[in-house]
Amino acid sequence: MDLQPGTFAFEAWTARYALWRGLWATITTSSFSIVFATLAGLIFGVALTYGWWPLRLLVRLYVDFMRGMPVLVLILFTYYGLALFQVNVAPYWAGVFALAGFATAHVAENLRGAVQSVPAGQMEAAKAIGLSFPKRLWYVIVPQAIRRMLPPWVNTCLEIVKGTTLLSVIGVVELLLATQQVIARNYMVIDFYLLACGIYLVVNFCIAQIGAALERRFSYIRY
Amino acid sequence: MGEEVLLRARGVRKSFGNVEVLKGIDLDVRQGQVVSLIGASGSGKTTFLRCVNLLEEHDGGEILLDGDPIGYRMEGGKRRRLSEAKVSAQRARIGMVFQQFNLFPHLTAEGNIMLGLTKVLGKGAAEARDIAGHWLERVGLAERRGYYPYQLSGGQQQRVAIARAVAMQPRLLLFDEVTSALDPELVAEVLGVMQKLAESGMTMLLVSHEMLFVRDVSDRVVFLDGGQVAQAGPPKEVFGNPESERLRSFLGRMHGIFGQIA
Numbered sequence: 001m002d003l004q005p006g007t008f009a010f011e012a013w014t015a016r017y018a019l020w021r022g023l024w025a026t027i028t029t030s031s032f033s034i035v036f037a038t039l040a041g042l043i044f045g046v047a048l049t050y051g052w053w054p055l056r057l058l059v060r061l062y063v064d065f066m067r068g069m070p071v072l073v074l075i076l077f078t079y080y081g082l083a084l085f086q087v088n089v090a091p092y093w094a095g096v097f098a099l100a101g102f103a104t105a106h107v108a109e110n111l112r113g114a115v116q117s118v119p120a121g122q123m124e125a126a127k128a129i130g131l132s133f134p135k136r137l138w139y140v141i142v143p144q145a146i147r148r149m150l151p152p153w154v155n156t157c158l159e160i161v162k163g164t165t166l167l168s169v170i171g172v173v174e175l176l177l178a179t180q181q182v183i184a185r186n187y188m189v190i191d192f193y194l195l196a197c198g199i200y201l202v203v204n205f206c207i208a209q210i211g212a213a214l215e216r217r218f219s220y221i222r223y
Numbered sequence: 224m225g226e227e228v229l230l231r232a233r234g235v236r237k238s239f240g241n242v243e244v245l246k247g248i249d250l251d252v253r254q255g256q257v258v259s260l261i262g263a264s265g266s267g268k269t270t271f272l273r274c275v276n277l278l279e280e281h282d283g284g285e286i287l288l289d290g291d292p293i294g295y296r297m298e299g300g301k302r303r304r305l306s307e308a309k310v311s312a313q314r315a316r317i318g319m320v321f322q323q324f325n326l327f328p329h330l331t332a333e334g335n336i337m338l339g340l341t342k343v344l345g346k347g348a349a350e351a352r353d354i355a356g357h358w359l360e361r362v363g364l365a366e367r368r369g370y371y372p373y374q375l376s377g378g379q380q381q382r383v384a385i386a387r388a389v390a391m392q393p394r395l396l397l398f399d400e401v402t403s404a405l406d407p408e409l410v411a412e413v414l415g416v417m418q419k420l421a422e423s424g425m426t427m428l429l430v431s432h433e434m435l436f437v438r439d440v441s442d443r444v445v446f447l448d449g450g451q452v453a454q455a456g457p458p459k460e461v462f463g464n465p466e467s468e469r470l471r472s473f474l475g476r477m478h479g480i481f482g483q484i485a
Contacts, residue, residue: 119325124278125384127311128278129314129315130311130314130391132308133311140327144328220371222371223372
C-alpha cells in the first residue's frame with residue numbers, strides 16, 4: 001500500500017492513537033451515563049409512579065426541568081456553573097453527570113409510562129396471592145414494564161452517545177474533538193469528519209442490535 | 224351445617240364517590256360451603272367480593288375471616304387500616320380467580336403457580352415445583368407446565384389461574400365471574416374444575432351468571448339487589464320460591480338463557 005504523507009490512509013494511521021483515545025472517551029462517557037441514568041431513572045420512575053405525593057411532585061419537577069433544558073446548557077452549567085460555587089468537577093465527570101442527569105429524566109418517564117401500561121389486573125393478581133408491594137413490583141410489574149421500556153430505552157442510549165459530542169465544548173477529548181484536533185494537523189476536513197460519522201454509526205448500530213436482541217429475548221411476554 | 228363460620232360480613236358498606244354500591248351487606252360463609260352471589264350487574268356482587276380480598280376497601284361494617292377483621296382493626300372506636308404487611312398476609316389466606324384470568328405473561332404455567340409459593344410462603348423451588356405440578360395435574364394441564372399464558376386457550380389459562388389460587392392453600396377461594404370472558408365451548412372445563420374443588424371441601428364464594436352451575440354446586444345462594452341482600456338461602460328455596468318481584472324478574476331473564484332453573 002502506498003503510505004505517503006498526505007494520503008488519507010497514512011494520516012489515519014498516524015492519528016490512530018489519538019482517534020482511539022477519542023473513541024474510548026466517547027464509549028466510556030456514554031457507558032457511565034447510560035448506567036447512571038438507568039439506575040437513577042428506575043428509582044425515579046418508581047417514585048414518579050408510586051411515590052408519596054410530595055416526593056412525586058419533586059421528581060416530577062426534576063423530570064420536567066431536565067426534559068425542557070437543552071443538554072448543552074446542562075453540560076455548561078455543570079462545568080462552569082458549579083465552578084462559580086467553588087465546586088470543581090473535572091470536565092469528564094461534569095459531562096457524565098450532565099448527560100446522566102438528562103437521561104435519568106427520560107428513563108424515569110419511560111418507566112412510569114411502561115408501568116402504567118401494564119394491565120391493572122396484573123397488580124390485582126399479584127395482590128391476591130399475597131405478595132408484598134416491593135415483591136409485586138419486582139416479580140410481576142417490572143419484568144413486564146421492562147419489555148415495554150426497551151425500545152424507548154435504546155433510543156435514550158443512542159441520544160446519550162450522540163450527546164457526548166457536546167462534551168467537546170468543555171474540553172473533553174472525545175471522538176469529535178479528537179477528530180477536530182487531527183484535522184487541525186492535516187487539514188483533511190471531509191475525510192476525517194466522514195470517518196467520525198462512520199464510527200458513530202457503527203457504535204450506534206451496535207447499540208441498536210443489542211437492543212433488538214434484548215427485545216427478542218423478552219418477546220415471550222405477550223398477552 | 225354445624226361447621227364454624229369462616230367468613231362473616233356485617234353491615235358492609237362501600238361507596239364510589241356519591242354512589243353507594245354496598246348498603247350494608249350481612250353474609251356468612253361456613254367452612255366447606257359454596258356460597259354464590261347472584262344479581263343484576265351493578266348490584267354490588269363483584270364489589271363485595273373485591274372487598275373481601277381488600278382489592279377495594281369497605282367504608283363501613285366489618286368483614287371477619289376466622290374471626291379476624293379484614294383490613295381494619297378497631298382502636299378506641301376508630302377504624303385503623305392494617306399495615307401493608309398484615310394486609311398482604313391476610314390476602315395470602317384468601318385465593319382469588321378473576322374474570323380476565325390475570326396470569327403473569329412473563330412466567331410459564333408452572334412459574335405462575337410457583338411465584339406465590341416461593342415468594343409468599345417461602346417454600347424452596349423444588350417443593351414449589353412439585354406442588355405446582357400436582358395442581359396442574361389436578362386441573363388437567365400437567366403436560367402444559369412449561370407453556371406461557373399466550374400459548375394456552377382461555378379455558379386453560381383460567382384453569383392455571385385456579386391452580387395458582389388453590390396451590391396457596393387458602394382458607395377461602397373467591398371466584399369473580401370466572402367464565403364470563405370464555406368462549407362458550409370452554410366454559411364447561413372450567414366449571415368442571417370448580418365443581419371438583421367444591422366436592423373436595425374447599426370453601427368457595429363465587430359470583431356467577433351460570434345459573435345451572437350455581438343451582439347445582441351451591442350450598443347457599445345470595446341474591447343481591449341494589450347493594451343489599453334481597454334473599455338468601457339454599458338454591459332450591461331461592462330459585463324455587465323467589466320472594467321479591469326483582470328476583471322473579473331476574474330469574475325470568477335467566478330462564479330465557481339457561482332454560483328452567485328451578
